[in-house]
Amino acid sequence: DGGITQSPKYLFRKEGQNVTLSCEQNLNHDAMYWYRQDPGQGLRLIYYSQIVNDFQKGDIAEGYSVSREKKESFPLTVTSAQKNPTAFYLCASTSNRGRDEKLFFGSGTQLSVL
Amino acid sequence: SQQGEEDPQALSIQEGENATMNCSYKTSINNLQWYRQNSGRGLVHLILIRSNEREKHSGRLRVTLDTSKKSSSLLITASRAADTASYFCATDAGSARQLTFGSGTQLTVLP
Numbered sequence: 001d002g003g004i005t006q007s008p009k010y011l012f013r014k015e016g017q018n019v020t021l022s023c024e025q026n027l028n029h030d031a032m033y034w035y036r037q038d039p040g041q042g043l044r045l046i047y048y049s050q051i052v053n054d055f056q057k058g059d060i061a062e063g064y065s066v067s068r069e070k071k072e073s074f075p076l077t078v079t080s081a082q083k084n085p086t087a088f089y090l091c092a093s094t095s096n097r098g099r100d101e102k103l104f105f106g107s108g109t110q111l112s113v114l
Numbered sequence: 115s116q117q118g119e120e121d122p123q124a125l126s127i128q129e130g131e132n133a134t135m136n137c138s139y140k141t142s143i144n145n146l147q148w149y150r151q152n153s154g155r156g157l158v159h160l161i162l163i164r165s166n167e168r169e170k171h172s173g174r175l176r177v178t179l180d181t182s183k184k185s186s187s188l189l190i191t192a193s194r195a196a197d198t199a200s201y202f203c204a205t206d207a208g209s210a211r212q213l214t215f216g217s218g219t220q221l222t223v224l225p
Binding site: 004006033035040041042043044045048058088090092099100101102103104105106107108110 | 144145147149154155156157158159162164202204206212213214215216217218220
């Protein structure tokens with residue numbers, strides 16, 4: 001089955017702790033994205049990567065970090081600098097090879113603060 | 115930044131009725147896309163309409179685009195309880211293929 005896998009489904013963060021959300025895709029997609037979704041709201045872009053070893057900040061990158069060492073993987077770290085991390089986090093990917101690309105999403109990670 | 119804004123924020127209809135959701139945006143776009151999200155899940159792509167298209171159909175879905183008014187509508191015909199979900203429009207206006215999402219319409223279809 002081709003798709004995007006996010007893990008864990010639920011994650012809890014203690015004060016001052018860094019946590020890492022996993023995102024893996026086997027769709028052979030070049031571009032990957034991280035979005036944050038707050039209750040009743042739309043998606044806001046945190047970071048995106050169009051190619052291995054390169055990534056760009058989105059609209060709300062402060063307090064987050066990413067890496068793109070492999071095409072299949074785009075982990076997101078929520079650092080202690082992110083003071084309001086409770087949200088639903090969505091990873092997505094697209095082939096990045098033509099116009100009119102649509103996004104494929106993972107099933108999300110709900111992050112809560114203890 | 116949020117570009118698309120959906121209207122209404124919430125919509126409740128009876129099964130078998132049609133549901134119409136609207137999206138407005140601010141800048142020029144390459145295309146506009148609609149996505150569906152079931153509660154606690156990821157988004158699923160429904161349909162894409164290009165800036166040079168005015169209407170598009172896919173099954174029970176009909177999308178229109180009016181670039182002069184910078185608006186789009188999504189019509190779901192003969193709705194079913196399983197259509198209950200949040201629906202988001204997303205505009206593609208940047209060279210980096212970033213999609214900008216609206217805040218969504220929560221559709222509830224009552225059996």
